[in-house]
Amino acid sequence: MKTAANAGADGRIDKGTVELRPDLLSGVSLPAAVIHEAPLAHNLAWMQRFAEAHGARLAPHGKTTMTPALFRRQLEAGAWGITLATAPQCRAAFAHGVRRLLMANQLVGQANMAMVAELIAAGAEFYCVVDGVENVRQLGRFFAERGLKLAVLIELGVSGGRCGCRDAAQVEALVAAIAEQPALRLVGIEGYEGMIAGGDEIAAVRAYGERLVETVRMLHASGVLKSEAPIVTASGSKWFDLIAEAFDKAELREHYTPVLRPGCYVVHDHKLYAGAMDDVKARHPQLQGELQPALEVFAHVQSLPEPGLAIIAMGKRDIGHEPDLPLPLWLYPLVSHPAAGSTPIDVSAWRTTHIMDQHVFLDIPQDAGIAVGDVIAFGTSHPCLTFDKWRQLLLVDEALEVQDSLATCF
Amino acid sequence: MKTAANAGADGRIDKGTVELRPDLLSGVSLPAAVIHEAPLAHNLAWMQRFAEAHGARLAPHGKTTMTPALFRRQLEAGAWGITLATAPQCRAAFAHGVRRLLMANQLVGQANMAMVAELIAAGAEFYCVVDGVENVRQLGRFFAERGLKLAVLIELGVSGGRCGCRDAAQVEALVAAIAEQPALRLVGIEGYEGMIAGGDEIAAVRAYGERLVETVRMLHASGVLKSEAPIVTASGSKWFDLIAEAFDKAELREHYTPVLRPGCYVVHDHKLYAGAMDDVKARHPQLQGELQPALEVFAHVQSLPEPGLAIIAMGKRDIGHEPDLPLPLWLYPLVSHPAAGSTPIDVSAWRTTHIMDQHVFLDIPQDAGIAVGDVIAFGTSHPCLTFDKWRQLLLVDEALEVQDSLATCF
Numbered sequence: 001m002k003t004a005a006n007a008g009a010d011g012r013i014d015k016g017t018v019e020l021r022p023d024l025l026s027g028v029s030l031p032a033a034v035i036h037e038a039p040l041a042h043n044l045a046w047m048q049r050f051a052e053a054h055g056a057r058l059a060p061h062g063k064t065t066m067t068p069a070l071f072r073r074q075l076e077a078g079a080w081g082i083t084l085a086t087a088p089q090c091r092a093a094f095a096h097g098v099r100r101l102l103m104a105n106q107l108v109g110q111a112n113m114a115m116v117a118e119l120i121a122a123g124a125e126f127y128c129v130v131d132g133v134e135n136v137r138q139l140g141r142f143f144a145e146r147g148l149k150l151a152v153l154i155e156l157g158v159s160g161g162r163c164g165c166r167d168a169a170q171v172e173a174l175v176a177a178i179a180e181q182p183a184l185r186l187v188g189i190e191g192y193e194g195m196i197a198g199g200d201e202i203a204a205v206r207a208y209g210e211r212l213v214e215t216v217r218m219l220h221a222s223g224v225l226k227s228e229a230p231i232v233t234a235s236g237s238k239w240f241d242l243i244a245e246a247f248d249k250a251e252l253r254e255h256y257t258p259v260l261r262p263g264c265y266v267v268h269d270h271k272l273y274a275g276a277m278d279d280v281k282a283r284h285p286q287l288q289g290e291l292q293p294a295l296e297v298f299a300h301v302q303s304l305p306e307p308g309l310a311i312i313a314m315g316k317r318d319i320g321h322e323p324d325l326p327l328p329l330w331l332y333p334l335v336s337h338p339a340a341g342s343t344p345i346d347v348s349a350w351r352t353t354h355i356m357d358q359h360v361f362l363d364i365p366q367d368a369g370i371a372v373g374d375v376i377a378f379g380t381s382h383p384c385l386t387f388d389k390w391r392q393l394l395l396v397d398e399a400l401e402v403q404d405s406l407a408t409c410f
Numbered sequence: 411m412k413t414a415a416n417a418g419a420d421g422r423i424d425k426g427t428v429e430l431r432p433d434l435l436s437g438v439s440l441p442a443a444v445i446h447e448a449p450l451a452h453n454l455a456w457m458q459r460f461a462e463a464h465g466a467r468l469a470p471h472g473k474t475t476m477t478p479a480l481f482r483r484q485l486e487a488g489a490w491g492i493t494l495a496t497a498p499q500c501r502a503a504f505a506h507g508v509r510r511l512l513m514a515n516q517l518v519g520q521a522n523m524a525m526v527a528e529l530i531a532a533g534a535e536f537y538c539v540v541d542g543v544e545n546v547r548q549l550g551r552f553f554a555e556r557g558l559k560l561a562v563l564i565e566l567g568v569s570g571g572r573c574g575c576r577d578a579a580q581v582e583a584l585v586a587a588i589a590e591q592p593a594l595r596l597v598g599i600e601g602y603e604g605m606i607a608g609g610d611e612i613a614a615v616r617a618y619g620e621r622l623v624e625t626v627r628m629l630h631a632s633g634v635l636k637s638e639a640p641i642v643t644a645s646g647s648k649w650f651d652l653i654a655e656a657f658d659k660a661e662l663r664e665h666y667t668p669v670l671r672p673g674c675y676v677v678h679d680h681k682l683y684a685g686a687m688d689d690v691k692a693r694h695p696q697l698q699g700e701l702q703p704a705l706e707v708f709a710h711v712q713s714l715p716e717p718g719l720a721i722i723a724m725g726k727r728d729i730g731h732e733p734d735l736p737l738p739l740w741l742y743p744l745v746s747h748p749a750a751g752s753t754p755i756d757v758s759a760w761r762t763t764h765i766m767d768q769h770v771f772l773d774i775p776q777d778a779g780i781a782v783g784d785v786i787a788f789g790t791s792h793p794c795l796t797f798d799k800w801r802q803l804l805l806v807d808e809a810l811e812v813q814d815s816l817a818t819c820f
Contacts, residue, residue: 027521028521029497029498029519029521029522029525030519030521030522063727063767063768085767085768086723086768087439088439105712105723105768106712106713106723106782108710108711108712108723108782108783109439109440109710109723109783111437111438111439111440112439112440112710115439131713131715132713132714132715132782134745134781134782134783135713135782135783138745138782138783157715159716160716161715162713162715162721162766162769162771163712163713163715163721163769164713164715165715166715166716300518300519301518302515302516302518302573303516303541303542303545303572303573303574304542305541305542305567305571305572305573305574305575305576306569306570306576311572311573313496313515313516313518313519316795317473317798317820335544335548356572357473357495357794357795358473358495358496358515359572359573361572371544372516372518372542372544372545372548373518373519373544373545373548384767385726385767388727388799389798389820391820410727410799410801
């Protein structure tokens with residue numbers, strides 16, 4: 001079983017300006033996925049503060065990590081709930097103590113409905129989204145037969161996008177369909193601005209945020225929302241600031257429940273979301289601090305078969321590679337320069353050229369002077385598709401000492 | 411936790427010419443990865459027979475599935491051993507009863523070496539490959555300190571390829587380095603022809619196969635191989651016939667251990683390896699039968715937001731998407747045409763246009779007439795990166811009744 005959890009008490013590794021000891025990695029089977037505690041803690045607090053500053057609740061998207069220990073940290077930091085993508089994800093989160101579950105997806109299929117019915121019967125506060133009359137009919141029948149109530153949000157989509165109502169007429173038809181199902185309780189509006197692409201995206205995201213707000217207002221005014229503080233929710237990890245601004249209104253703070261749902265922020269990344277963070281800062285020069293990358297995958301140099309080429313013992317089974325191939329960050333020259341006092345070397349100028357199931361091809365300088373057995377820490381872009389490669393990730397402190405092994409539940 | 415194992419006694423689904431009952435999928439939470447027993451059994455026997463017909467042993471690459479129940483089936487069908495890619499994979503296979511482990515990779519890192527040392531001490535027959543003097547030195551020291559012997563194969567690579575010695579001089583240097591390590595026992599030659607690309611690939615693969623054979627002969631003649639029947643091994647799932655031909659010599663049958671290592675054959679696929687199979691048949695018109703696709707992922711239609719577009723409740727977390735996006739095969743119109751007697755509809759003309767973490771975008775005819783809740787079975791190309799998305803896969807019979815839940819150990 002692939003696990004990075006076999007780091008014993010001696011499974012510590014040093015980094016940064018700390019002295020490098022050649023034996024430090026000996027307790028950890030590499031490749032291993034590592035989360036750095038300091039930037040993790042910083043990100044948890046930073047995003048919570050950001051949401052609160054805009055009068056919004058935070059329901060971090062849990063599908064990013066599916067790591068219950070991180071869900072717990074997010075809730076302890078003040079999160080309102082956890083967002084999930086599927087019924088089995090909701091079941092896993094609930095089993096680990098998450099009581100408020102926002103499934104930002106349609107609930108489809110008898111077995112998935114049954115799973116959610118069990119959660120509701122067990123006391124979960126559960127929400128899912130609807131965007132079609134047929135699905136509303138199925139949900140209404142299923143939950144009515146079981147004497148349960150299901151809280152739903154209407155999903156607003158964009159033309160050419162993913163799920164969600166494209167126009168007001170579809171919303172109207174859906175409201176009417178929901179009203180015919182006594183088991184369903186319409187409590188708000190949901191959207192995902194991440195599907196917006198092309199043209200002036202910033203303007204389009206702002207307009208979409210306003211459309212969400214206007215729609216929930218309109219529905220609230222018409223009396224169809226069965227909630228004292230209707231939900232309006234959106235936001236991935238790229239344009240969370242624009243959605244937060246759209247939701248940041250005195251009226252919403254007082255009479256609604258605006259909810260932001262970024263997921264990747266918790267470990268951030270080294271390129272895609274790093275760039276998005278730069279854009280957020282450019283839009284908000286007054287913003288204090290920023291998200292920091294917290295996730296790395298450590299792997300050995302496995303083979304040096306030709307000058308300028310290193311094969312790394314890590315592949316698609318260990319690290320995400322979309323949209324960007326793994327990003328080399330730090331070389332730990334455990335074999336090539338084992339002398340005490342050596343420090344990790346910045347190798348961010350090196351380039352990954354290819355990735356296979358179990359191997360990465362790294363373009364290195366002809367005079368790199370590395371050796372088989374050296375260790376390289378890689379960053380990811382983006383992070384979601386790295387988490388799902390692991391059943392455990394290692395939480396490490398600033399000296400790279402392993403603090404905890406975090407189980408995932410994909 | 412994501413699992414397809416929650417199919418109870420009622421978790422059966424029909425397919426093909428069998429009558430379709432609208433309730434049949436109700437016990438299974440979709441998406442679910444499904445392996446069809448009949449083509450699986452066929453493939454197991456077919457490849458074993460193919461290897462034996464060429465006088466070769468079969469050590470199927472286990473990294474494809476990392477499914478111990480399939481390892482067991484492969485061994486029961488006559489496999490000589492199981493090939494793995496990493497030390498943790500070897501540990502997992504050994505823990506599930508696989509005694510002969512061929513790690514077709516360099517063994518790098520103290521923790522991984524320690525893992526292998528434990529396996530050898532526990533009675534595993536273990537082989538790994540070497541391609542560099544530094545790695546040989548590390549392995550020799552590590553295993554000597556523990557009083558253990560490590561059997562190694564020299565890897566032959568190709569210029570511009572992955573790992574492996576590029577030329578005879580490197581092989582010679584490696585032989586000398588191994589000879590200096592009493593803990594190491596050189597027992598053969600390993601290669602992977604799958605890295606050959608460009609030009610006349612068929613001729614290049616044949617030449618590579620001959621180079622492997624010539625090298626093992628040369629080393630055997632020089633007396634450096636510490637084995638009565640030295641190993642020569644190669645072959646992925648694309649050109650296994652060409653390697654088998656290169657190994658099919660009376661001399662090898664009598665005095666060597668030729669080993670083929672295809673992995674994907676066990677479930678085959680619907681495009682990449684299906685095409686490779688067509689090529690194999692074209693090269694060998696006399697060949698009886700062929701590999702059959704055995705792996706599908708079943709998923710619900712989740713949303714029909716625009717004419718001609720279906721969003722499927724399945725994504726990168728559930729199915730591989732390289733080199734080809736998921737291939738729609740069969741529509742089970744459970745909702746749109748629930749009448750008894752309806753049969754699955756061939757939708758292989760439909761096209762997946764995009765895949766996200768949890769969603770697939772399917773281009774469908776404007777008059778497709780499907781409904782949210784309908785089920786579509788998708789094929790993959792290739793299969794490796796579907797297995798690693800699941801902790802369990804469902805083994806089903808010809809009526810799609812669930813026979814077993816197969817745990818993976820990625």
